[in-house]
Amino acid sequence: MNTNKEPELENNNSGSKTKITLKNITKSFSGITVLNNINLEFNSGEIHGLVGQNGAGKSTLGKIIGGHYKLSSGKIFLNDNLIKKWSSKIALDNGIAMIHQELALVPGMTVYDNIFLGIEENYYGILGKQNTKLFNDLDQKIGFNLDPNQKVSSLRIADQQKVEIIRALARNAKVIIMDEPTSSLTNDEVIKLHDLMHKLKKSGYLIIYVSHFLDAIIEVCDKISILRDGNLIRSSKIQNETKSSIVEAMLGTKEEIAFPNKKKGKIFDKKILELSNIKTSTGVKNVNLTINKGEIVGLLGLVGSGRTEILRSIFGIDQVQSGSIKYENEITNFKKVKDAIDKGIVMIPEDRRKLGLVFTQNTKSNISITNLKNVSKNQVIDSQKEIKLVKDLINLLDIKPTSTNGNIAFYSGGNQQKVLFAKWIFNSPKLILLDEPTRGIDVGAKRKIYELINNLSSKGVSILLVSSELEEVMGLADRAYLVKEGETINEIIPYQTSIDNVLFELFGAEKVSNE
Amino acid sequence: MNSPKIINFCRDYAVLILIVLLMIVLTLSSDAFLTPRNLLNILNQNAPLAIIACALTLVIIVGGFDLSTGAIFAVASVSSAWIAINYNPYVGLLIAPIIGIILGYLNGIIITSFKVHSFLSTIATSLVFRGLAILITGGFLIPVRMKEFTWLGREKIFEVHVAVYTLIVFAIISTFILTRTTIGRYIFAIGGNEDASILSGIKVNFIKIFAFSFCGLAAGIAAAIQVSRISLGTSQAGLGMELQAIAAVILGGTSIYGGSGAVWRSIAGVMLLALINNGFNILNADPFYKDLTTGLVIIAAVALTSGRK
Numbered sequence: 001m002n003t004n005k006e007p008e009l010e011n012n013n014s015g016s017k018t019k020i021t022l023k024n025i026t027k028s029f030s031g032i033t034v035l036n037n038i039n040l041e042f043n044s045g046e047i048h049g050l051v052g053q054n055g056a057g058k059s060t061l062g063k064i065i066g067g068h069y070k071l072s073s074g075k076i077f078l079n080d081n082l083i084k085k086w087s088s089k090i091a092l093d094n095g096i097a098m099i100h101q102e103l104a105l106v107p108g109m110t111v112y113d114n115i116f117l118g119i120e121e122n123y124y125g126i127l128g129k130q131n132t133k134l135f136n137d138l139d140q141k142i143g144f145n146l147d148p149n150q151k152v153s154s155l156r157i158a159d160q161q162k163v164e165i166i167r168a169l170a171r172n173a174k175v176i177i178m179d180e181p182t183s184s185l186t187n188d189e190v191i192k193l194h195d196l197m198h199k200l201k202k203s204g205y206l207i208i209y210v211s212h213f214l215d216a217i218i219e220v221c222d223k224i225s226i227l228r229d230g231n232l233i234r235s236s237k238i239q240n241e242t243k244s245s246i247v248e249a250m251l252g253t254k255e256e257i258a259f260p261n262k263k264k265g266k267i268f269d270k271k272i273l274e275l276s277n278i279k280t281s282t283g284v285k286n287v288n289l290t291i292n293k294g295e296i297v298g299l300l301g302l303v304g305s306g307r308t309e310i311l312r313s314i315f316g317i318d319q320v321q322s323g324s325i326k327y328e329n330e331i332t333n334f335k336k337v338k339d340a341i342d343k344g345i346v347m348i349p350e351d352r353r354k355l356g357l358v359f360t361q362n363t364k365s366n367i368s369i370t371n372l373k374n375v376s377k378n379q380v381i382d383s384q385k386e387i388k389l390v391k392d393l394i395n396l397l398d399i400k401p402t403s404t405n406g407n408i409a410f411y412s413g414g415n416q417q418k419v420l421f422a423k424w425i426f427n428s429p430k431l432i433l434l435d436e437p438t439r440g441i442d443v444g445a446k447r448k449i450y451e452l453i454n455n456l457s458s459k460g461v462s463i464l465l466v467s468s469e470l471e472e473v474m475g476l477a478d479r480a481y482l483v484k485e486g487e488t489i490n491e492i493i494p495y496q497t498s499i500d501n502v503l504f505e506l507f508g509a510e511k512v513s514n515e
Numbered sequence: 516m517n518s519p520k521i522i523n524f525c526r527d528y529a530v531l532i533l534i535v536l537l538m539i540v541l542t543l544s545s546d547a548f549l550t551p552r553n554l555l556n557i558l559n560q561n562a563p564l565a566i567i568a569c570a571l572t573l574v575i576i577v578g579g580f581d582l583s584t585g586a587i588f589a590v591a592s593v594s595s596a597w598i599a600i601n602y603n604p605y606v607g608l609l610i611a612p613i614i615g616i617i618l619g620y621l622n623g624i625i626i627t628s629f630k631v632h633s634f635l636s637t638i639a640t641s642l643v644f645r646g647l648a649i650l651i652t653g654g655f656l657i658p659v660r661m662k663e664f665t666w667l668g669r670e671k672i673f674e675v676h677v678a679v680y681t682l683i684v685f686a687i688i689s690t691f692i693l694t695r696t697t698i699g700r701y702i703f704a705i706g707g708n709e710d711a712s713i714l715s716g717i718k719v720n721f722i723k724i725f726a727f728s729f730c731g732l733a734a735g736i737a738a739a740i741q742v743s744r745i746s747l748g749t750s751q752a753g754l755g756m757e758l759q760a761i762a763a764v765i766l767g768g769t770s771i772y773g774g775s776g777a778v779w780r781s782i783a784g785v786m787l788l789a790l791i792n793n794g795f796n797i798l799n800a801d802p803f804y805k806d807l808t809t810g811l812v813i814i815a816a817v818a819l820t821s822g823r824k
Contacts, residue, residue, distance in 0.1 A: 068714065088713060088714050088716060089716035089718075092715075092716040093716070098714070100714065104708070104710055104711035104714045104715075105711050106704045106707035106708045106711050106712070106774070107708060107774075108701070108703065108707040108774045108775055109703065109704065109707060113700065115706075117701075117704055117711075117715040118701075118712075118714070118715035118716045118717050118718075120697050120700060122696070122697045125696045125697050125698060126695055126696050126697075127695050127696060127697060127699075127700060167715075296766060369805070468538065495602070
């Protein structure tokens with residue numbers, strides 16, 4: 001028999017302290033060392049941040065504690081007891097739950113079933129009734145307002161992340177490892193999550209917070225451990241750190257996080273795309289926007305406001321019900337994605353795992369797939385030509401490892417994103433629809449992507465940019481539209497206004513400070 | 516109902532719609548069709564296949580494939596007949612499901628411990644099992660003419676064959692497991708996202724082994740019914756049965772990628788195939804067209820259910 005107990009957020013100080021000690025942890029994947037001799041201690045009642053560039057090993061470290069990866073060598077102690085066998089199941093049984101960056105939910109099941117998957121109330125294997133009260137209590141404490149009977153496949157990524165968070169709480173976990181939990185949450189939701197983390201901490205939970213959002217880390221963490229290239233640089237109290245000291249330690253060299261310089265007031269007058277009063281069945285309505293040649297246009301909106309759906313309707317994934325799309329002075333309505341691609345439009349999607357890359361294929365095949373015509377004669381691929389073009393792109397984008405035969409499944413998030421970029425640039429597009437280009441990647445890689453976006457636009461490529469990181473749109477775009485509930489509500493020139501003003505307008509009356 | 520709803524409805528109930536259409540056509544064209552006797556006969560004749568299809572549904576939902584059910588059926592048949600003759604007819608009938616479970620369990624062990632796809636490994640084990648059946652019979656047929664043995668396949672209670680009751684009970688048990696137990700929940704979860712299931716602390720291997728053992732059990736029960744009915748053990752029993760069962764499950768709209776499906780759908784799939792067969796018989800139609808028609812119906816049903824997640 002297996003019954004769920006309601007996790008008590010308020011009074012959990014029953015003396016059951018949890019301590020996790022890592023001794024000389026080393027982890028390598030097929031000969032490549034990703035974690036080198038890590039010694040660390042985590043205690044209950046703290047929020048412990050793990051930061052570092054992508055590929056620094058922060059996610060790997062989280063996954064080792066969560067039992068998802070096996071150690072190559074070293075020891076883990078739980079409350080001073082040496083752990084002999086470790087797996088995600090044993091970790092869960094010991095109250096250690098992990099929220100994964102690449103979400104681990106069953107798409108065809110409901111929110112409720114996913115939350116209680118593996119810990120269903122049952123009587124000798126026979127399922128009990130849905131415990132709505134338990135769900136509601138959990139949901140209300142966090143304030144997520146999820147519908148327990150909705151299918152997970154129909155939820156946005158941000159809502160799926162919420163499901164994962166509730167799931168950890170439902171397991172009565174005392175230790176929660178969060179791997180980039182905020183990467184697709186809106187600011188408002190991030191604030192709620194941070195409130196929740198504080199509450200959990202006060203009730204004696206240990207939270208290990210893996211993130212590349214330094215502001216967030218500084219705001220909520222008590223301790224921070226900085227990793228670089230698989231080594232622990234230092235672990236210290238957050239009071240002893242500043243944003244620049246952290247970045248310095250992460251990068252190894254002192255570097256400013258900044259956007260490439262923009263020529264302000266540049267005039268764009270060659271219209272390439274014009275949407276008027278677009279409406280789709282996916283909730284897009286009254287969308288009016290224009291993009292000129294070589295211009296970067298941003299869409300500013302909260303998660304769920306219909307930004308992605310606008311991109312999809314332009315790209316021919318979702319059909320336009322009314323309104324018109326004018327592309328290169330011709331009224332068009334792409335019925336198929338291929339039509340859009342043939343006209344020089346590409347879309348770089350948000351979810352690179354699901355929609356962007358083929359993980360069973362190597363770097364070269366992933367990059368060249370968009371334009372094999374270019375490198376083949378009579379359907380036979382000229383491999384010399386292909387390799388040359390792919391190599392150029394690998395150098396241009398600084399993809400690491402530099403091998404054309406690399407196994408991208410093991411690349412870091414940032415490098416996967418670069419491969420995805422390379423794939424579409426290979427096709428020399430005229431208009432790029434960019435959805436969350438820097439989701440889950442680190443400072444260094446972001447900087448590269450920004451430069452790339454800027455370079456492309458200076459070469460005359462037009463870009464329509466969607467990002468949940470408002471700074472990104474503000475820093476990169478020449479012009480931006482505010483999107484709310486599927487509609488474009490306003491048009492702004494980013495450098496003439498401030499993030500605060502934009503947020504004020506997007507949230508209505510609710511003024512949210514971002515610092 | 517707006518149009519997407521109608522499309523969804525068609526997808527969900529394609530197999531039922533086809534069955535109803537076919538029944539109307541057959542009723543109009545022959546007086547012999549819509550009689551309780553004929554309908555019960557169809558059910559009785561197809562009970563073994565339907566039992567296998569029920570359990571195979573679990574295997575396909577978990578993301579697996581079992582191409583060895585026909586061979587398990589053969590081993591169980593010949594063992595059952597051999598024991599009935601040499602030892603005891605009741606023990607003979609009982610041994611078939613036990614052998615089924617053992618062979619299904621073996622399938623599960625091979626799949627989970629060598630991490631091979633079940634499609635491949637069950638092709639291999641089907642050869643092994645079929646070979647085993649040949650060894651048991653030594654290439655001969657094993658006739659069993661005992662009332663104590665043939666009752667399961669031939670007797671009726673209240674005008675309905677024992678086999679039909681067996682099917683009903685088995686279908687209810689399968690449905691119960693799939694929809695009301697943790698095992699069923701995990702079967703859906705593993706088929707839907709295996710990684711997520713592992714991370715949720717589900718014993719994925721155990722669940723897979725369960726599904727294959729259950730499928731073996733079904734093949735064993737089906738074998739007991741069939742061998743008792745024809746009172747003859749033969750190593751060639753159940754040839755091609757695995758494909759019919761798979762066709763029936765897919766016809767019912769269970770996703771071959773796993774993660775969704777239902778037992779009743781698979782039984783409906785079996786019935787649809789059976790109705791086509793029966794239609795040819797009672798209409799005296801040219802049997803040369805039977806396979807062709809069956810194939811076309813499967814394509815039609817699959818086209819209607821495609822796009823299902």
